[in-house]
Amino acid sequence: GDSVTQMEGPVTLSEEAFLTINCTYTATGYPSLFWYVQYPGEGLQLLLKATKADDKGSNKGFEATYRKETTSFHLEKGSVQVSDSAVYFCGLRDSNYQLIWGAGTKLIIKP
Amino acid sequence: SQTIHQWPATLVQPVGSPLSLECTVEGTSNPNLYWYRQAAGRGLQLLFYSVGIGQISSEVPQNLSASRPQDRQFILSSKKLLLSDSGFYLCAWSPVTYEQYFGPGTRLTVT
Numbered sequence: 001g002d003s004v005t006q007m008e009g010p011v012t013l014s015e016e017a018f019l020t021i022n023c024t025y026t027a028t029g030y031p032s033l034f035w036y037v038q039y040p041g042e043g044l045q046l047l048l049k050a051t052k053a054d055d056k057g058s059n060k061g062f063e064a065t066y067r068k069e070t071t072s073f074h075l076e077k078g079s080v081q082v083s084d085s086a087v088y089f090c091g092l093r094d095s096n097y098q099l100i101w102g103a104g105t106k107l108i109i110k111p
Numbered sequence: 112s113q114t115i116h117q118w119p120a121t122l123v124q125p126v127g128s129p130l131s132l133e134c135t136v137e138g139t140s141n142p143n144l145y146w147y148r149q150a151a152g153r154g155l156q157l158l159f160y161s162v163g164i165g166q167i168s169s170e171v172p173q174n175l176s177a178s179r180p181q182d183r184q185f186i187l188s189s190k191k192l193l194l195s196d197s198g199f200y201l202c203a204w205s206p207v208t209y210e211q212y213f214g215p216g217t218r219l220t221v222t
Contacts, residue, residue, distance in 0.1 A: 036208055043117075043201050043213035044155075089155065097143070099211055103154040 001026040002094045007022035009087075013080055014110050021075040021105050022088035023064075031092040033057075033066055033073040034099070038087045047075075047088070085109045113138035117202050117214035125222055130175075130189040132217050134202030137183065140203040146177055146212060149199040161185060197221045214215040 023028045032051045036044040047077040048057030053068035063094040073090060096109065114137045124130060136142055146158040157170045159177035167177050174193060178186045197220050203211040214221060 032209075036213075039218075041218075043212075043216045044203075048214065049210060092159055093209070094129070097209075098157070101155045108138075 002100045004102040009106035012108045016079045019077040019080045021071045034091045036089040082109045115214040121218045123220045127191045132187040134185040137206045145203040146187050147201040192221045
């Protein structure tokens, strides 16, 4: 079945550092891919998405590119802030329109 | 615009007591609805989803149940809570075929 694998956390960075959170997937066909963010004590928010190969999703300085050849959708940000501290979830939409989730990666940004 | 509400925000219940969590969506019709549970420091576990009134699919066998009495109302229930039912419960909705939008969540502590 379809699956999503994220790098384990926590990921701890200093403010203004470059961020990469790896996400790879296994799926049949061409799934849509998503990144969600969950701030402490809150629900999940859609951060960005991509629906086809080579699409780049972007929002709030975060970017991710749908790489069909490597089945990846890595999340990147050039300069992180303390306010980016949160848990980040990678997901794909399967052929039944359900979201398959990664385990989540906790990001800690230190000032 | 669409909004999703969950209540209560927090709940502390003794073992063996009943449970009722409610989720409502505004500003859309015939949404897909979802209940997730998130244990402390863990990822998302899909519990139930619904594609229409009275149509409930269960993903995980447990002592929880779900109902959808109205198009935009989704209820999570239990007759007798277990300690292992503690967690953060998230309701989400989606248009028929695309990304999910989450409510603020309910923090349930079973004592």
